[in-house]
Amino acid sequence: MSHAPPSSSSSRPAHGLSLAELIEAEEGRGLLACFAERALGEGALFDQADRDQILIVRRGRLRVYLATHERELSLAYLAPGDVFSTHTRAQIVAQEETTLLLAPRRAIERELAAYPPLQAAVIRVLARTLGQSITLIEDLAFHSVRGRIARYLLRGLARRGEACAVGAQIRLELTVEEIAALLGTARQTASSELSAMIREGAIARLGRGNLVVLDPAALRAWAGEPQSG
Amino acid sequence: MSHAPPSSSSSRPAHGLSLAELIEAEEGRGLLACFAERALGEGALFDQADRDQILIVRRGRLRVYLATHERELSLAYLAPGDVFSTHTRAQIVAQEETTLLLAPRRAIERELAAYPPLQAAVIRVLARTLGQSITLIEDLAFHSVRGRIARYLLRGLARRGEACAVGAQIRLELTVEEIAALLGTARQTASSELSAMIREGAIARLGRGNLVVLDPAALRAWAGEPQSG
DNA sequence: GAGTGTCTGTCAGTCGGCTGACATTGCGCG
């Protein structure tokens, strides 16, 4: 799961193929046979009946979230190439027309021995997901809403490899409400805090859905990062 | 990581050997060679220099936690047989005299192909850890302190396979302060809430560090579980 | 242009949980 918004899918270092790349490649031909394609219309809930499935997004966008009757917490948005597993307690909904590949977890486990690169791919996905979970736990346990927003903005920059410097632009690809759900807070609180951060001169609006960094040090301080330089 | 207190180590279903069992078994002999033994005295911090290590607890007890300058959040207590990896941002401290087995992650990855059962073991550890992380996220995002305490108590019962019925006993193996750290709250708040739950008759004290369930329905309601029966 | 829906900003009221402070209990040990 990519904790950031519309995740630019596979940014894989030289460790090996991602699961998505693997099944498209030559050596994954047999593996591909395990998967069935499925289409989801916009707003369609992924049926919780098919648990224990591995899914790969081919096209579209999925939102993964935890829910109670009264509140929802988004865990991630999945873009084409992203991989997820339904055996967690998370729900999944299609944000737009989406097609995905599905395979039962048992089948994948059976293939593990046959496709050595598959092991590494699966472990890598799990490790990355775990890392993002810990980021979320840190957010919820240690950081105020303002800090979480600052961290969210900094992650957005880091994901593109941009430094947090004066003039750096941040494209908000989600609505305030969606960001609030991702940070575990209410829409109104996120809106107020963001406004306050602008009023205090740390950032500025640049048209609809765009921000510019004015005071990197303030952002980093709110994010609870060690001040360097 | 076992989210519960002093985790009764391996309660593995019939899926295969755990990593800890695997390295002790015949077929793990070569694997064992990757590991070096290390001893930690009580209160010793696991050196953050050796990142990217797989560790297996042999004897003693470790606490895994996230920390800032001003606060700590315990993620898990590791008992003999438990497995963890240091590549997360978590810190580790020995609660008592502890000995553990250490292997570089790279070495383990190299062995993956040679020991097919190892793949399953590693994936299982990661999946379990991820599941516990999601439980913690649910706690922090959806449940009040009272709810988290109720959920903690219910998990304790479930872990022993006991039902939450009138008269069921709960052994608190941690101090209130340690429980608070595990639930992401302050010591005082945890203490007050626990006292209130007792005052309201849902549970009762039974000597030092022991509780009895008096009103299972109340506990389940606080925990936010669907009321059945 | 008017009408409609969505996204957004903002406010007052309320409450849960944190902080700091202090009293109490229980246990180990000289």
Next chain:
DNA sequence: CGCGCAATGTCAGCCGACTGACAGACACTC
């Protein structure tokens, strides 16, 4: 036994965040 220390229970004061409500901004359609 009495001292000391750790673990607890409890309180008042404060603050951050949620709730509900409403108004403005923007995009789309007819």
